[in-house]
Amino acid sequence: METQMIQNINGKINIVFQDQREPEEVDGQLYKLKNNPFSHIDEEFSSFIALNELKQTIKEIYASIVINEKRKQQGLRASPQVLHMLFKGNPGTGKTTVARKLANVYHDMGLLSKGHFIEAERADLVGEYIGQTAQKTRSILQKAKGGVLFIDEAYSLARGGEKDFGKEAIDTLVKHMEDDHNDLVLILAGYPNEMDRFLSLNPGLQSRFPFILNFDDYNVSQLMEIARQMASEREYKLTKEAEWALRSRLQKETQQNRRNFSNARYIRNVIENAVRQHAVRLLQQAKVSPDDLVYLTRKDIETERRGRND
16 A cells, blocks of 8 residues: 545545545545645645745645655654745735735644634834833734734834844744744745845844745736736626726836835726726616626726825
């Protein structure tokens, strides 16, 4: 018999001894062997545009789990899994969405006991007087145990210098990263340049994060794919003319405003605005066909309310 990875219908991993026959039922649950051992990961992240580095990292982590289990069954030492991560990327590149997804995926892999997601910022961790910061930070860490603690704009913890209480928060985080690494994943995120400066100020911090992932800005083609996806999720479609108008607009925006461009957030706001303009337009029509209810037109895309759209 050969050890095989079998995935159940909930996506959880089970290592069993298995012969060459296709299993039909094990312990009352349906299972199926995958020709591609990473197919469930591909499926989990199928809706994520680009992010190839992330997807490859998750596959490496998953492969390590399976092989470690095989090694243990043969009496060999298994390497420990430390999963703390740094995400570097501009707004709207998927950092928070990915972190939330990883909480579920790691739970399904059996790496986290609860798989919940806690998001925190400087104000949740840093107090106003001596002793308060460590207490606040420990409280957040306790709530996050068994899941993922995500801290966006993490460099804000170091913005006040040596006398700032943010340093106390960092020290408390580092201690619990070591103590609770078996059932806690800490993810620090922020702008690339600011995160690099943050790490340079804390030279011992970078070594504690085995995974540092770059979330690149989306190109125009990827943003168009995201737009179609967001429209489809709302059961809308873009006409060809609407797609041309949006592509032209994105080319101009990405060329002129790359530093402050908000990527997928910008697309979300454009689609949501177009849906509202679509509703106003149809309400003024004498007749509305089934297709009218579905298609967002060039006019819907180009008509904006005054103010920023990102």
